[in-house]
Amino acid sequence: QSVLTQPPSVSGAPGQRVTISCTGSSSNIGAGYDVHWYQQLPGTAPKLLIYGNINRPSGVPDRFSGSKSGTSASLAITGLQAEDEADYYCQSYDSSLSGWVFGGGTKLTVL
Amino acid sequence: EVQLVESGGGLVQPGRSLRLSCAASGFTFNDYAMHWVRQAPGKGLEWVSGISWNSDSIDYADSVKGRFTISRDNAKNSLYLQMNSLRGEDTALYYCAADEDTALTGVSWFDPWGQGTLVTVSS
Numbered sequence: 001q002s003v004l005t006q007p008p009s010v011s012g013a014p015g016q017r018v019t020i021s022c023t024g025s026s027s028n029i030g031a032g033y034d035v036h037w038y039q040q041l042p043g044t045a046p047k048l049l050i051y052g053n054i055n056r057p058s059g060v061p062d063r064f065s066g067s068k069s070g071t072s073a074s075l076a077i078t079g080l081q082a083e084d085e086a087d088y089y090c091q092s093y094d095s096s097l098s099g100w101v102f103g104g105g106t107k108l109t110v111l
Numbered sequence: 112e113v114q115l116v117e118s119g120g121g122l123v124q125p126g127r128s129l130r131l132s133c134a135a136s137g138f139t140f141n142d143y144a145m146h147w148v149r150q151a152p153g154k155g156l157e158w159v160s161g162i163s164w165n166s167d168s169i170d171y172a173d174s175v176k177g178r179f180t181i182s183r184d185n186a187k188n189s190l191y192l193q194m195n196s197l198r199g200e201d202t203a204l205y206y207c208a209a210d211e212d213t214a215l216t217g218v219s220w221f222d223p224w225g226q227g228t229l230v231t232v233s234s
Contacts, residue, residue, distance in 0.1 A: 048222040051222070052220070093217030093218065
């Protein structure tokens with residue numbers, strides 16, 4: 001059971017918009033800790049996708065965007081492309097655990 | 112090119128030890144805190160341990176506390192994870208990752224990541 005809760009899977013057709021939620025609690029996201037998102041393509045290492053809730057590293061398309069509100073955060077992907085098919089993870093820090101925490105991951109399928 | 116390369120994984124019997132290494136290149140290693148993150152086969156990511164730039168601050172996940180020891184050698188641009196009393200549930204791909212901060216503040220993210228080294232604990 002992950003500290004941050006994500007839906008196990010989401011799907012969408014090419015060109016569509018999907019969102020992935022990440023729900024935490026008052027000891028992590030709700031405590032003000034930033035949320036970061038990673039994309040893990042099949043057979044590869046995770047790659048930073050969004051940092052500091054809303055920021056994109058250089059090279060990440062603006063089709064990817066992040067938001068945060070209260071004890072939750074979301075990753076939105078617009079204009080879905082086949083190459084977006086991957087696992088997505090949210091990450092934050094938990095003050096009760098005194099450690100970094102990840103969501104359980106969401107598998108995105110492009111139909 | 113910024114790069115992290117892990118090594119040292121392998122098949123080990125329960126109760127035995129293993130030492131993982133992570134070699135950094137392409138960036139100023141001692142400007143960053145570092146972490147180990149693992150991923151069990153077919154499962155999600157789990158943070159294992161972190162160490163500040165000067166080794167003054169170290170944290171562990173409860174699941175490995177007392178069994179694993181993280182360390183670094185800035186002169187060699189290297190990060191290590193000494194794993195003792197290994198259990199079946201420690202079987203995973205172990206990634207090293209750089210923190211965007213020098214200290215373990217909890218506010219930053221992991222970037223870049225290495226390609227991982229596989230640890231299999233089985234008799």
